[in-house]
Structures are given as structure tokens and as C-alpha cells.
Amino acid sequence: MKILKKYIRDSLSIIFLSIFLPLFSIASIVFLIKLATYTAVIQLSLWEMAKLYFFIVPELLFYTLPISFFVASTLTLFKLSNDNEIVVLFALGIRPKLILRALFKPALFLSIILLINFFVLFPHTKIMSKNFIIYKKSEAKFNISASEFGHKFGDWLLYIGKENLDETYGDVILFNKNKEEEVLIGAKKAEIINDSGILRLKLTTGEGYSYSEEKFTQIDFENMYINDIMQADLYEYKSTIGFWLDKNFRDRRIKMFTLDFLFSIFPLMSLFLIASIGIVHVRHQKAKVYLYLFLGILAYYALILGLEGPLSFYTIPVLLIGWLSATYILYKKTIVAKF
Numbered sequence: 001m002k003i004l005k006k007y008i009r010d011s012l013s014i015i016f017l018s019i020f021l022p023l024f025s026i027a028s029i030v031f032l033i034k035l036a037t038y039t040a041v042i043q044l045s046l047w048e049m050a051k052l053y054f055f056i057v058p059e060l061l062f063y064t065l066p067i068s069f070f071v072a073s074t075l076t077l078f079k080l081s082n083d084n085e086i087v088v089l090f091a092l093g094i095r096p097k098l099i100l101r102a103l104f105k106p107a108l109f110l111s112i113i114l115l116i117n118f119f120v121l122f123p124h125t126k127i128m129s130k131n132f133i134i135y136k137k138s139e140a141k142f143n144i145s146a147s148e149f150g151h152k153f154g155d156w157l158l159y160i161g162k163e164n165l166d167e168t169y170g171d172v173i174l175f176n177k178n179k180e181e182e183v184l185i186g187a188k189k190a191e192i193i194n195d196s197g198i199l200r201l202k203l204t205t206g207e208g209y210s211y212s213e214e215k216f217t218q219i220d221f222e223n224m225y226i227n228d229i230m231q232a233d234l235y236e237y238k239s240t241i242g243f244w245l246d247k248n249f250r251d252r253r254i255k256m257f258t259l260d261f262l263f264s265i266f267p268l269m270s271l272f273l274i275a276s277i278g279i280v281h282v283r284h285q286k287a288k289v290y291l292y293l294f295l296g297i298l299a300y301y302a303l304i305l306g307l308e309g310p311l312s313f314y315t316i317p318v319l320l321i322g323w324l325s326a327t328y329i330l331y332k333k334t335i336v337a338k339f
Contacts, residue, residue, distance in 0.1 A: 004089070004094070004098070004102070005098075005101070005102040008076065008080075008099065008102040008103070009102060009105075009106060011076045011079065011080070012072055012073060012076045012103070012106065015072040015075050015076050015079070016068055016069065016072035016073075018072075019068045019071050019072050019075075020064060020065065020068035020072070023064045023067065023068055024060060024061070024064045027060045027063065027064055028053070028060060031053065031056055031060065032049075032053065035049060035052055035053070038052075038133065048132075051132070052129060052132065052133075055125045055126075055128055055129035055132070056125070056129065057125075058117050058121040058122060058125050059122070059125070059126075061117060062114060062117050062118055062122070062260070062263065062264075063263070065110060065113075065114060066110070066114065066263060066264070066266040066267055067266075067297060069106070069107065069110055069266075069267045070266065070267065070270050070274065070293070070296070070297060071293055073103055073107075073270075073271075073274045073278065074274050074277050074278040074289060074292075074293055075278070075289070076278065077099065077274065077275065077277075077278025077279050078277075078278045078279075078280065078289045080278075081278065081279055081280045081281070086279055087281065096275060096279065096331075096335050096336060099275065099279070100271055100272075100275055103271055103274065104268075104271065106267075107267040107268050107270075107271060108267075108268060110267045111264055111265050111266075111267050111268045114263070114264035114265075114267075115261070115264045115265075117264070118260040118261070118263075118264055119240065119244075119260075120240050122260070123240055123243035123244070124240070127243075155176055156174045156175065156176050156226070157174065157175045157176070158172070158173070158174050159172070159173040159174075159175075160172060160190075161173075164189075167191075168189055168190065168191045169189070169190045169191070170188060170189055170190075171188065172186070172187045172188075172189070172190040172203065172206075173185070173186050173187075174186075174187075174201075174203075174226070180212055181210055181211060181212035182210070182211055182212070183208065183209070183210045184208070184209045184210075185203065185206060185207070185208045185209075185224070186206050186207055186208075187203035187204060187205060187206030187224070188204060188205045188206060189203070189204040189205060190202065190203050190204070191204070200225050200226060201225070201226040202223065202224075202225055203221070203223070203224040203225075203226070204222065204223055205221075205222060206220075206221060206224065207219065207220050207221070208220075208221065208224070244257065254312055254313050255308060255312070257313075258304075258308055258312065258313055258315050258316060259304060259305075259308060261316060262304045262315065262316060262319060263301075263304070266300060269300070269320070269323055269324065269327075270296070270300070270327070272324070272327035272328050272330065272331040273296050273327045273330065273331075275331055275335055276327065276330045276331045276334045276335055277289055277292040277293065277296065279335050281338070300323065303319060303322075303323070304319065307319060
């Protein structure tokens with residue numbers, strides 16, 4: 001029996017890789033095309049593009065692994081049926097439940113990996129990815145250059161006289177006007193500093209003038225910092241539990257948990273359906289395995305998305321009971337009753 005289980009799992013692993021790798025590659029290409037659209041707004045280096053890709057890898061795995069397992073498992077059993085090996089096994093007294101046991105361990109292992117993926121890795125990588133994009137967008141707003149026109153720098157009007165080779169600016173003038181006073185600052189050198197998402201302007205060697213109806217003030221400085229010009233509103237991430245129990249996004253978190261949990265356990269939930277589709281008698285049955293594969297995936301995902309709206313969290317127990325009951329009945333009628 002151990003040899004039989006190993007044989008089935010070895011066949012499964014070969015077919016699984018042949019399906020998963022192309023599917024994962026296609027999903028990666030789609031994401032990279034989407035990633036390229038960011039370059040119209042922000043500047044990304046090759047390393048930064050790679051970093052964004054690594055952030056999305058857990059999500060790519062989450063959506064490709066369950067489908068790959070379902071298709072690979074079904075095609076594995078179909079191949080055994082097509083080679084008449086399934087018929088020989090049943091003739092030797094092997095029961096269909098032994099084949100399900102051979103698929104149960106990899107399905108359980110994959111479901112556990114997917115549960116850890118969505119519950120632990122998803123929150124972390126999603127927050128990192130969003131914060132990175134926000135950070136780069138806020139940074140892009142400070143891509144100033146020397147010109148005859150001024151720049152809007154927060155509440156200040158900024159004029160750049162020249163750009164230096166060391167990525168600093170020379171002959172800088174800033175002007176700020178409000179109801180009470182007007183402020184004019186001139187500096188020989190300026191540098192933009194990014195400090196943990198807070199962008200600030202460092203001015204070196206200059207003079208500042210402040211004048212109103214009541215007084216006129218002049219200061220000379222060696223270094224001056226104009227802080228908190230613009231701060232990127234980054235998402236805060238404390239812990240995995242804190243992410244899922246955040247009261248500010250309660251409805252969104254419940255929806256996300258419901259959908260991702262049911263997607264994660266798809267390998268386990270589909271075992272009876274895998275056997276019902278994949279095990280056929282080639283001489284007496286015209287197998288439409290690829291059609292049934294498509295309909296099986298479509299039905300499961302459509303039920304999740306359709307029931308989540310009205311049932312919310314209760315979609316989990318309803319679909320668990322309903323799907324397993326329906327697929328088990330199908331398994332009993334199509335497989336157990338015949339073999």
C-alpha cells in the first residue's frame with residue numbers, strides 16, 4: 001500500500017510542477033505588466049521593481065497553488081485511468097478510499113501552507129507593498145529641478161537657481177505668505193532629506209527675512225531645516241492579530257478572512273470531486289475531464305463569491321457542509337457504486 005501511495009504522489013508531483021510553473025509564470029508576467037504602469041508616476045530602479053515583485057509572490061502563490069493542485073490531482077487519476085492502471089487496482093481489491101488517502105496528505109499540507117500564507121504573510125506583505133508605493137509617490141512629488149519657474153513645496157514657493165552634481169541645489173529661494181507675515185529665505189545650498197517617510201529640506205549658509213506690519217526680522221544661519229513639508233500617510237502594521245482584529249476595517253477584514261480561508265482549503269474540499277472527475281472507465285465512459293475541471297473550479301469560486309455577500313462569515317460553515325455533502329454524494333454515485 002505504501003508503494004502504491006508513493007507511486008500516486010510521484011505521478012502527482014510531476015504533473016503538478018508542469019501545471020504550476022507555467023501558471024505561476026503567466027501570473028508573474030501579468031503582475032510585471034501592471035508594475036510597469038507605476039513607472040509613469042514614480043521612478044523605480046531594477047532592485048525596487050524586484051522588491052515589489054517579492055511583496056506580491058505570496059499572493060501569486062495563493063491563487064495558483066490551489067488550482068494547480070486540483071487540476072494536477074485530477075489529471076493524475078485520469079492518466080492512471082487512461083492507462084488502465086485504475087482498473088487493475090480495483091480488480092486487485094484496492095478501494096477508492098485508498099486513492100483518496102494518498103491525495104489527502106499533500107492536500108492537507110498545501111492547505112496548511114496556504115492558511116499560513118494568507119493569515120500571516122498576506123497582512124505583512126500587503127502593508128509593505130502599499131507603504132512602498134505611497135512612499136515612492138510622495139518622494140516623486142519632490143523631484144524638483146532648476147528652471148525659470150518656481151515650484152510648489154508644501155506651503156512654500158521654491159525657486160532653484162542651479163542643480164549640483166552631488167544631487168543638491170544651489171542659489172535657493174523660498175517664499176511663504178500668510179495673513180500675518182511674509183517670510184523670505186535665501187540659501188546657497190539646499191538638499192532634500194528623506195527621514196523615515198518624512199521629507200524635509202536642509203538649507204545651508206543663508207539668510208532669512210520675516211516682515212509684517214509691526215516688525216521686520218533678519219537671521220543668518222549655517223543650517224536650517226524645514227520639516228514636515230509633506231509626510232506620506234503610511235499604513236501602520238503592529239502584528240498579524242492586530243491586522244485581523246482592527247475595528248476600523250472590521251467588515252473588510254471579515255470579507256477578506258472568509259474568502260481567503262475558503263480559497264485556502266480548496267485542495268481539501270475538492271478531494272471527492274477530484275476522484276469523481278479523474279477516475280473513469282475509458283472503455284465505457286467518454287471522459288470530459290477538462291470541461292469538468294473548468295466547471296468544478298468555476299462552481300466553487302462562484303459559490304464563495306456569491307454567498308459571501310448575503311452570508312458574510314457564515315459562508316464558511318454553509319459552504320463546508322454543502323460542498324462536502326454534494327461532492328461526497330457525487331463520489332458515492334459515480335465511483336463507489338461502480339468500483
